[in-house]
Amino acid sequence: xxxxxILQEFETxxxxxxxxxxxxxxxxxxxxxxVNERMAPxxxxxxxxxxxxxxxxxxxxxxxxxDSHEYGDVNAESGVVTGDFKLQLMIIETDIERINYLIRxxxxxxxxxxxxxxxxxxxxxxxxxxDSKDRLxxxxxxxxxxxxxxxxxxxxxxxxxxRLPHTLTLLDDTxxxxxxxxxxxxxxxxxxxxxxxxxxxxxxxxxxxLDLVNDGIYxxxxxxxxxxxxxxDVVMI
Amino acid sequence: xxxxxxLQNNLTPSEINFMAENELITILPRYSMNKIELIGTKVPxxxxxxxxEIPLWIAVVLKSQDKCSIVPPSWLxxxxxxEKYDExxxxxxxxxxxxxxxxxxxxxxxxKASDDLADPTHQLRSILQDLREIRLVKSRKGLxxxxxxxxxxxxxxxxxxxxxxxxxxxVMNKLRLLHxxxxxxxxxxxxxxxxxxx
Numbered sequence: 355x356x357x358x359x360i361l362q363e364f365e366t367x368x369x370x371x372x373x374x375x376x377x378x379x380x381x382x383x384x385x386x387x388x389v390n391e392r393m394a395p396x397x398x399x400x401x402x403x404x405x406x407x408x409x410x411x412x413x414x415x416x417x418x419x420x421d422s423h424e425y426g427d428v429n430a431e432s433g434v435v436t437g438d439f440k441l442q443l444m445i446i447e448t449d450i451e452r453i454n455y456l457i458r459x460x461x462x463x464x465x466x467x468x469x470x471x472x473x474x475x476x477x478x479x480x481x482x483x484x485d486s487k488d489r490l491x492x493x494x495x496x497x498x499x500x501x502x503x504x505x506x507x508x509x510x511x512x513x514x515x516x517r518l519p520h521t522l523t524l525l526d527d528t529x530x531x532x533x534x535x536x537x538x539x540x541x542x543x544x545x546x547x548x549x550x551x552x553x554x555x556x557x558x559x560x561x562x563x564l565d566l567v568n569d570g571i572y573x574x575x576x577x578x579x580x581x582x583x584x585x586x587d588v589v590m591i
Numbered sequence: 592x593x594x595x596x597x598l599q600n601n602l603t604p605s606e607i608n609f610m611a612e613n614e615l616i617t618i619l620p621r622y623s624m625n626k627i628e629l630i631g632t633k634v635p636x637x638x639x640x641x642x643x644e645i646p647l648w649i650a651v652v653l654k655s656q657d658k659c660s661i662v663p664p665s666w667l668x669x670x671x672x673x674e675k676y677d678e679x680x681x682x683x684x685x686x687x688x689x690x691x692x693x694x695x696x697x698x699x700x701x702x703k704a705s706d707d708l709a710d711p712t713h714q715l716r717s718i719l720q721d722l723r724e725i726r727l728v729k730s731r732k733g734l735x736x737x738x739x740x741x742x743x744x745x746x747x748x749x750x751x752x753x754x755x756x757x758x759x760x761x762v763m764n765k766l767r768l769l770h771x772x773x774x775x776x777x778x779x780x781x782x783x784x785x786x787x788x789x
Contacts, residue, residue, distance in 0.1 A: 381631025385610055393600060411630045441656065442627050445649055449629040452648075455609075466594035543741075543763040545752055558740050571752065573759060574741045575767075591749055 380408055384453065386589055388460045393545065393590035394583070395576050396538035397467045397475060400492045408453060415450050419443060468495060472503050473526050473535045540577040547571050550587040601757060607750050611695035612648040617662040620653070647696065651703045661704040666690060667697055669710040672718045679725045686726060686746030694723065694750045730755055739766035 387401050422443055468475060468491070475491070476499060482489055491499065507525065515523045527534045548554060548566040556578045557563050566572060566579075566588065582588040597603075613631065620637040627634040634645050642662065645653075653659045665671070666689065678687040690696070697719055705712045730751060736742060737759065744752065 379631050381613060384631075385613075389602070392598075392602065408630065415630060438622075438624055441652075441658075442625070445627055445634070445652060446629065448648070448652070449631065452609075453630050459606075462594045463599075466599060469593060541767060543760055543767070545744075545756060545760075562740075564741055569745070571744045571747060572741060573744065573763065591752060 380404070380411065381453070381456075384408065384456045384460065386586075388456055388463070390583060390590045391460055391463045391467075395540060395542045395544070397464060397471070397490060399488055399490050399584070400464070400495065402489075402492065405457070405492075408457065412450055412453060415446060419446060419450075464491075464495060465498070467538075468499050469502065471536055471538055472499060472506075474537050475499060476503060477526075477535070540580070541575050543573050544576045544579070545571065545573050545591050546579050546583070546588050547591050548582075548588050554582055554587060556582075600760070602749075602753055604750065604753070607692075607753060608695050608699070610749075611692040612651075612699065613646050614692060614696060615644045616647045616650050616664065616696075617642050617644050618650050618653065618659040619662055620659045622658050624658070647699060651699065654704050654707075661700065661707045663700060663704075663708050664690070664696065666693065667700060667708065667715070669714055669718060672715070672722060676718060676722055676725070679722065679729070683729070686729065688746050689722075689748065691748050692750070694719075694748055726751060727754075734758070734762075737762050737766070739763060739770040 383401075383404055387398075387404060391398055422439075426439065426443075479490055479496065489496075510525070511523075525534060546566075548568055548570050551568050553568075554566040555563055556566065556574065558574075558578070564572070564574065566582075571591065579588050583590065619642055620639055622637070623639055624637040626636040632646055634649060635643050637643055637659075650659065650661050654661055666675075675687045675689060697715070700708065701712055701716060708715060726747075730744075730747065733742075733744070734755075742759075742763075744755075747755075
């Protein structure tokens with residue numbers, strides 16, 4: 355072991371301490387967003403900012419790849435392009451694919467929830483300001499939801515609803531003590547992990563309390579940790 | 592549909608593997624390479640024989656091209672794992688604290704970089720399997736403690752949680768529904784005595 359090695363280890367040891375406080379590379383943020391979305395029983399607010407950043411980065415990288423390929427083609431004969439260069443391009447391409455995959459997982463999970471709770475979210479987002487920054491759905495999702503619902507209602511109507519008595523044809527019937535609107539069940543238990551230093555106390559009702567300590571893994575009702583998930587003190591796993 | 596039902600509310604082992612591939616790992620490059628700017632992370636400029644920390648998946652790529660050797664993490668050796676195994680036996684009610692993705696990382700390293708590990712791979716594999724089994728037995732025993740409101744499962748890795756998840760969540764959900772009906776009945780009991788028949 356030479357002096358460089360020792361220095362290096364010292365450096366990594368200190369830098370690791372720092373990074374542990376803020377583990378927020380774009381990649382990590384995406385993973386957290388994806389897993390949270392997958393595990394939560396309801397639709398979480400769309401990560402407008404994060405997705406915007408990531409998509410911009412992806413197109414940057416793709417431009418870089420295009421430029422590099424051009425550069426590679428021009429200099430192919432002169433032997434400037436080494437295997438190393440190709441390897442680097444390959445790593446960049448793989449990285450783009452990995453991020454793409456994560457985004458796809460994220461969006462697909464959201465779409466499946468929108469499909470499941472269509473009427474509920476149409477009602478929920480009805481009086482949202484279309485220009486506000488913290489909308490629940492992205493504009494594409496919004497469009498998808500409405501069109502999907504339109505097609506689906508038309509299909510139902512044509513297939514069987516038109517032959518039923520008029521009183522039975524409502525898809526959002528809430529009379530008769532039974533709501534026809536499928537709603538997310540916020541009481542579902544979820545696996546969560548606390549990632550802040552300060553302990554979080556949640557009440558379990560009937561003067562029962564539970565402390566969530568750092569790094570602890572718990573299964574609790576989603577409703578109880580909902581607020582902590584939105585500020586990021588607790589992540590779902 | 593947009594997401595197959597086996598993917599809903601659960602992760603697949605391959606997805607967990609995918610997430611573990613982004614764990615940072617120390618490598619010892621054999622060649623120099625310029626730094627690469629990636630979206631998620633940054634790969635620093637590599638210089639021969641100078642340790643650097645890079646994401647595991649890049650390390651595996653470089654390794655397959657013989658451009659680096661991987662420095663195994665401090666927990667992936669026989670002595671440490673034996674110690675943890677003994678700890679698992681000594682404390683039957685606790686899980687020893689292994690890194691949250693020990694199963695995935697060790698699997699990747701054993702498959703792709705077995706020549707960089709300090710100990711013979713068959714011994715490592717067998718101690719990892721032992722650890723896995725004893726923890727599995729423990730978590731199964733812990734299922735007896737399931738109730739309708741909450742449980743605590745410190746020290747379990749993501750992959751192990753994922754195995755338990757479908758069972759735990761379904762059972763807790765059912766218990767919760769049962770519990771809710773009891774609570775409702777209790778409040779309704781005052782004017783309805785005939786409930787005793789059930």
